[in-house]
Amino acid sequence: MxxxxxxxxxxxxxxxxxxxxxxxxxxxxxxxxxxLPQEVLSHISDDEISTKKGPVFATAIIAGVMAAKKTxxxxxxxxPLGLDSCKVAIAIDGDAAIIDCRCKVTHKTGVEMExxxxxxxxxxxxxxxxxxxxxxxxxxETKLMAKSGGKRDFERD
Numbered sequence: 001m002x003x004x005x006x007x008x009x010x011x012x013x014x015x016x017x018x019x020x021x022x023x024x025x026x027x028x029x030x031x032x033x034x035x036l037p038q039e040v041l042s043h044i045s046d047d048e049i050s051t052k053k054g055p056v057f058a059t060a061i062i063a064g065v066m067a068a069k070k071t072x073x074x075x076x077x078x079x080p081l082g083l084d085s086c087k088v089a090i091a092i093d094g095d096a097a098i099i100d101c102r103c104k105v106t107h108k109t110g111v112e113m114e115x116x117x118x119x120x121x122x123x124x125x126x127x128x129x130x131x132x133x134x135x136x137x138x139x140x141e142t143k144l145m146a147k148s149g150g151k152r153d154f155e156r157d
Contacts (some may be wrong), residue, residue: 006077015077018108026149027104030115032123032142034097037134047092049130056129057090057097064088064101064122068114075117079109086114088122099123100145110150116142 008014043049049056065086072080085104090097101118103111123139130137146155 013077015079016109018079021108023106023108024149025104025106026110026147027102028110028112028115028147029100029102029145030112030119030142031101031145032099032119033140034099034123034126035138035140036095036097036130037136038095040130040133040137041092041095043133044092051129051132053129056126059129060090060099060122060125061088063125064099064118067121068101068103068118071114071117075113078113079107081105081107081109081111081114083111083114086118088118090122090126096140097123097126099126110147112144112147115147116144 005016006013040049048058053059065088067074068086069083072078083103083105085102087102089100092098099119099122101115101122103115103118105111105114120142123142127137127139143156144154147153
């Protein structure tokens, strides 16, 4: 038998059966970091960058929430979840945009993938909207920061 949750006894990919799991409140926090070159940073005013496409961070926040809500359409074995809450925040720290996506649901399965998808798509949206200013934008990391409410909690140091 496989140690992987998304593989059946015959080693074929499968969706996890959550029908016998109890519902609980589950939360997840994911973070993406986007390194911005000086020619992009010089366009920041009042913690926002506006381009011909519009306000970059406000658009990225909307894209991140939309993506989190559609995670099950993008990742094959994710269960469709009606999120109770999804919040995306973007802050500038030195030469980086720090994107935090926090999702919450009361369900039989967790929201880690929704939080990771929201943070990732917000980062990609920033790249898309700023590439006219520079192609030297680097999405350096996307990682789970914390999760709670399932079999085991997790918190990154």
